[in-house]
Amino acid sequence: MMDRVVVERNTYHDSVLLMLLSEELRQAPGVLEVAVLSATPVNVNLLRDRGFDILADVGPNDLLIAVRADDARVVDDLVQQVEGRLTQHTSPDATNTLTPPPASVMSAAKRNDEINVAAVAVPNGYATYEVASALEAGLHVFCFSSGVELKDEAALKRRAAELGLLVMGPDCGTALINGVPYGFVNAVRAGPVGLVAASGTGAQQIMCLLDAAGVGISHVIGVGSNDLHADVGGLMAFEALNLLSSDPRTQVIAIISKPPAPAVTAELRKRVATVGKPCVLMFLGEKPPFQEKEQGQVGTIARSLEHAAIQLSTLAGGTLVLADMRPPSLTLGSIRGLFCGGSLCHEAMMVVSGAAATRSNLAFDSPLDLLHLREVKGHAFFDFGEESLTHGRAHPMIDPGLRNSVFLEQAALPDVGVVLLDVILGYGAHADPAGELAPLVGRAIDSRAGSCTVIVTVVGTAADPQGIAGQVSRLREAGALVTSSVSQAARVALVAAGYP
Amino acid sequence: MNGNLLIDPAGVASVGVSLFAEELSRHGVVVERVDWRPAPTDGRLALNRLALLAQRINRANDLAVQLMQESQPKLIGVRPAREVIGALEPGAFLHAGPPVGWAAMSGPLRGAIIGASMYEGLSQDPDDAVRQAETGRFKFIPCHDYQSVGPMAGVVSPSMPLWIVRNEGGGNVAYSTLNEGLGRVLRYGAFDQQVLERLRWMERVLAPILDDALQKLDSPLDLRALMAQALQMGDELHNRNRAATSLFLRELFPALLETRESTQNLLDAVRFISHNDHFFLNLSMAAAKATADAAAGVPCSSIVVAMARNGTEFGIRLSGTGSRWFTGPAGEVSGLYFPGFGPENASRDIGDSTITETIGLGGFAMAAAPAIIQFVGGTQGSAEFLTRSMYEITWSESQMYRIPQLGFRGTPLGIDCREVVHTGILPAINTGIAHKEPGVGQIGAGMVAPPAEAFIAALKGLAEVARS
Numbered sequence: 001m002m003d004r005v006v007v008e009r010n011t012y013h014d015s016v017l018l019m020l021l022s023e024e025l026r027q028a029p030g031v032l033e034v035a036v037l038s039a040t041p042v043n044v045n046l047l048r049d050r051g052f053d054i055l056a057d058v059g060p061n062d063l064l065i066a067v068r069a070d071d072a073r074v075v076d077d078l079v080q081q082v083e084g085r086l087t088q089h090t091s092p093d094a095t096n097t098l099t100p101p102p103a104s105v106m107s108a109a110k111r112n113d114e115i116n117v118a119a120v121a122v123p124n125g126y127a128t129y130e131v132a133s134a135l136e137a138g139l140h141v142f143c144f145s146s147g148v149e150l151k152d153e154a155a156l157k158r159r160a161a162e163l164g165l166l167v168m169g170p171d172c173g174t175a176l177i178n179g180v181p182y183g184f185v186n187a188v189r190a191g192p193v194g195l196v197a198a199s200g201t202g203a204q205q206i207m208c209l210l211d212a213a214g215v216g217i218s219h220v221i222g223v224g225s226n227d228l229h230a231d232v233g234g235l236m237a238f239e240a241l242n243l244l245s246s247d248p249r250t251q252v253i254a255i256i257s258k259p260p261a262p263a264v265t266a267e268l269r270k271r272v273a274t275v276g277k278p279c280v281l282m283f284l285g286e287k288p289p290f291q292e293k294e295q296g297q298v299g300t301i302a303r304s305l306e307h308a309a310i311q312l313s314t315l316a317g318g319t320l321v322l323a324d325m326r327p328p329s330l331t332l333g334s335i336r337g338l339f340c341g342g343s344l345c346h347e348a349m350m351v352v353s354g355a356a357a358t359r360s361n362l363a364f365d366s367p368l369d370l371l372h373l374r375e376v377k378g379h380a381f382f383d384f385g386e387e388s389l390t391h392g393r394a395h396p397m398i399d400p401g402l403r404n405s406v407f408l409e410q411a412a413l414p415d416v417g418v419v420l421l422d423v424i425l426g427y428g429a430h431a432d433p434a435g436e437l438a439p440l441v442g443r444a445i446d447s448r449a450g451s452c453t454v455i456v457t458v459v460g461t462a463a464d465p466q467g468i469a470g471q472v473s474r475l476r477e478a479g480a481l482v483t484s485s486v487s488q489a490a491r492v493a494l495v496a497a498g499y500p
Numbered sequence: 501m502n503g504n505l506l507i508d509p510a511g512v513a514s515v516g517v518s519l520f521a522e523e524l525s526r527h528g529v530v531v532e533r534v535d536w537r538p539a540p541t542d543g544r545l546a547l548n549r550l551a552l553l554a555q556r557i558n559r560a561n562d563l564a565v566q567l568m569q570e571s572q573p574k575l576i577g578v579r580p581a582r583e584v585i586g587a588l589e590p591g592a593f594l595h596a597g598p599p600v601g602w603a604a605m606s607g608p609l610r611g612a613i614i615g616a617s618m619y620e621g622l623s624q625d626p627d628d629a630v631r632q633a634e635t636g637r638f639k640f641i642p643c644h645d646y647q648s649v650g651p652m653a654g655v656v657s658p659s660m661p662l663w664i665v666r667n668e669g670g671g672n673v674a675y676s677t678l679n680e681g682l683g684r685v686l687r688y689g690a691f692d693q694q695v696l697e698r699l700r701w702m703e704r705v706l707a708p709i710l711d712d713a714l715q716k717l718d719s720p721l722d723l724r725a726l727m728a729q730a731l732q733m734g735d736e737l738h739n740r741n742r743a744a745t746s747l748f749l750r751e752l753f754p755a756l757l758e759t760r761e762s763t764q765n766l767l768d769a770v771r772f773i774s775h776n777d778h779f780f781l782n783l784s785m786a787a788a789k790a791t792a793d794a795a796a797g798v799p800c801s802s803i804v805v806a807m808a809r810n811g812t813e814f815g816i817r818l819s820g821t822g823s824r825w826f827t828g829p830a831g832e833v834s835g836l837y838f839p840g841f842g843p844e845n846a847s848r849d850i851g852d853s854t855i856t857e858t859i860g861l862g863g864f865a866m867a868a869a870p871a872i873i874q875f876v877g878g879t880q881g882s883a884e885f886l887t888r889s890m891y892e893i894t895w896s897e898s899q900m901y902r903i904p905q906l907g908f909r910g911t912p913l914g915i916d917c918r919e920v921v922h923t924g925i926l927p928a929i930n931t932g933i934a935h936k937e938p939g940v941g942q943i944g945a946g947m948v949a950p951p952a953e954a955f956i957a958a959l960k961g962l963a964e965v966a967r968s
Binding site for chain 2: 017019020022023026033034035037042045046047049050066098099100101102103104105106107108109111112114115116117118119120121122123125126128129130131132133134135136138139140142144145152155156159163164165166177178179180181182183219243247398427428
């Protein structure tokens with residue numbers, strides 16, 4: 001073991017630089033100690049405590065290089081290295097000046113004053129704070145996330161109303177505002193129909209049927225699935241109605257939702273009376289008799305999404321004609337509906353339940369779960385976008401994998417006669433849903449040797465990115481019946497299953 | 501009233517699933533992607549509870565931060581602690597950080613208590629001091645409870661001289677001890693004869709000279725102005741105080757000469773200050789304490805008004821939750837060590853000096869201190885990145901303290917506890933590393949992260965009181 005102490009008289013270097021250098025050189029093999037320090041009394045004591053022999057005639061203006069190593073060669077080498085480094089300019093490069101990305105909507109809004117909307121798609125349970133901060137930052141909100149308590153949703157929407165801001169959500173999958181698509185939206189032409197939608201896929205079905213009839217959309221204002229619940233009271237729906245009522249591009253309005261709370265419906269009727277434009281109300285799942293006797297009074301009640309589209313089309317001066325479907329062969333057995341879109345599932349189920357009993361995972365009492373779907377007898381409908389099925393999994397409109405594999409299982413069951421499916425195109429959706437589904441349809445039909453009918457509702461427009469013509473023809477080639485209206489699909493299903 | 505989205509062009513801040521952001525960009529919409537990460541569960545629940553109070557909290561924060569902005573800490577004198585802090589009866593000691601008892605105290609803090617008790621003549625020797633401490637004869641109180649702050653162990657006893665800093669904005673006062681210098685000192689837990697003699701000299705010679713000189717100034721010494729200048733000379737006022745110490749000595753020098761002190765005393769005083777690069781630290785801390793205290797007690801405010809460590813726990817206080825401490829374990833400092841020392845020798849994080857970060861200096865201003873950035877093994881770029889990250893968790897920017905390297909942008913001011921939990925970005929802290937055995941002294945310096953749980957607990961505390 002060898003020590004050496006070198007004194008560089010009147011030499012100054014920044015103390016931190018020296019510490020860094022010492023640390024680095026300490027790692028070299030054979031090195032027991034390296035210290036490069038200015039010879040202040042404290043440092044001199046430090047080195048003496050470590051056993052170095054420091055002469056008395058050093059002072060704070062001098063630099064000490066204290067080295068200890070296994071042998072003389074290592075010591076020489078070390079001293080040389082230290083001296084070499086100290087004569088270089090060793091400042092690290094200062095080129096890396098990255099700015100961290102904004103970590104909150106507030107921060108994003110501060111950086112860029114063109115920002116006026118927050119699009120929130122965080123895991124469920126995280127959205128409340130995001131929506132609240134966005135509003136206080138003066139932003140409108142599109143909130144795809146759910147998991148916000150109803151009373152909190154109401155409070156947030158009251159605050160939004162104070163600020164003149166929109167909260168589209170929570171649990172809002174679709175909005176189209178001034179040509180800007182939020183969430184799952186189809187490429188539709190611009191036109192006079194404005195939708196207030198508490199249901200995303202319901203809005204999509206209507207806008208696609210209208211587009212095929214040459215009728216365009218002004219805006220789709222999503223309000224979130226719970227907006228018309230008693231505890232929220234339709235706060236955003238009313239706001240949306242106001243906006244569409246004063247919007248010069250909107251001539252006809254529709255409100256699409258599951259049945260609102262009675263008090264909310266009553267208020268809605270009152271507002272609709274003051275709008276000054278024809279309104280169609282579509283409450284999905286409303287049991288007959290529909291208050292059609294109130295037709296001609298304030299607002300028209302539609303009995304289905306299809307019916308709503310027809311009424312809207314007429315009001316907008318277009319003509320919606322559904323292509324006739326050739327009558328299917330009889331394939332007796334139960335009807336199974338397996339859907340990515342909740343409202344499409346609901347609508348199909350409503351049509352079928354007009355003729356026979358159905359079970360579903362949407363029911364309030366004894367809802368079906370996925371395991372029981374294998375054992376249940378009779379007609380059954382399953383919404384794969386339901387909240388419990390989307391934990392840790394992408395929404396089926398983005399990734400229909402689970403729905404598709406359940407389809408194969410169900411279609412193989414001997415007592416199943418008809419399977420109803422949906423394929424939803426548009427922005428945000430899977431790039432080629434028919435490409436995934438068609439081969440499975442082919443396999444299913446072949447394996448049942450024609451004793452199972454597969455009916456696919458394709459919700460999409462000519463301008464959608466997936467290419468609707470190709471999607472439809474793939475499915476038809478595979479043996480599926482294809483339609484653009486889920487009501488029609490359900491009626492055809494009943495015929496195939498032997499109902500009059 | 502905000503604009504009509506049915507007419508106005510849209511610019512979107514996208515949080516979460518980027519799929520939608522991509523589609524928006526394809527449509528030519530301006531999109532800013534937010535770098536979102538999920539908060540831990542209890543943080544998320546607290547944030548959701550506070551979400552509905554956002555308007556009220558935001559208004560309270562505006563007020564709290566305005567009070568910080570308006571603070572003008574001025575140095576008005578030096579007095580013995582017993583004269584200004586009534587609670588400091590014999591046997592009572594202030595200490596850094598949140599409350600802690602003898603049994604849980606870290607090595608450096610115990611050493612400082614031992615030393616202070618001998619300095620006060622309460623104990624004859626270290627064993628006597630320990631005996632008295634163990635049998636409950638001493639009383640231990642956080643400095644923060646008496647408008648004080650102390651670096652490292654931060655022990656204050658009745659005879660010790662304190663800087664008196666008055667905030668001419670808010671009218672409140674703050675105190676700090678005088679810095680003893682480097683090496684074997686009380687604040688690192690040393691208690692040998694040399695330490696005690698130095699303390700006595702500071703009390704009997706240095707403090708009266710300083711007070712005398714301060715009274716001779718035309719007006720109270722403007723600490724804020726001095727700190728603002730030092731920040732533009734490479735100091736960050738926590739781990740780098742060289743420029744500030746020099747400016748301070750320059751300010752005071754003529755007044756020192758005007759005192760009727762003997763040449764030897766003057767010489768000793770001036771040498772003492774000159775040889776200590778961190779002499780100004782205690783003043784920086786007192787000024788920061790005066791600034792932060794001005795913002796304390798605003799109902800519903802989520803702004804952090806104290807961050808402090810005692811070597812065992814790290815504690816914070818919020819403006820809206822009064823004197824309540826929210827704590828978590830004090831962290832391990834990650835940094836560079838002096839020769840012969842390593843992480844195995846280190847004490848956990850200790851000291852009230854994080855009061856500087858609390859008002860946006862120290863680690864928050866690292867972009868202004870090129871020499872310090874090497875402690876994070878970093879480049880100027882990474883120091884700037886760190887300071888810029890702090891803007892994500894602060895409410896506003898200082899009007900007085902500006903960073904040349906960021907185009908003279910104001911330092912990040914007003915830590916919003918909600919955003920610390922929301923973003924997961926913890927306040928950046930630079931600190932010295934003490935040896936864990938009492939009396940050895942500083943063994944290095946580096947960065948330390950505060951415990952996230954303290955901030956989550958604070959949010960829960962705020963949710964409890966903000967409703968009522």
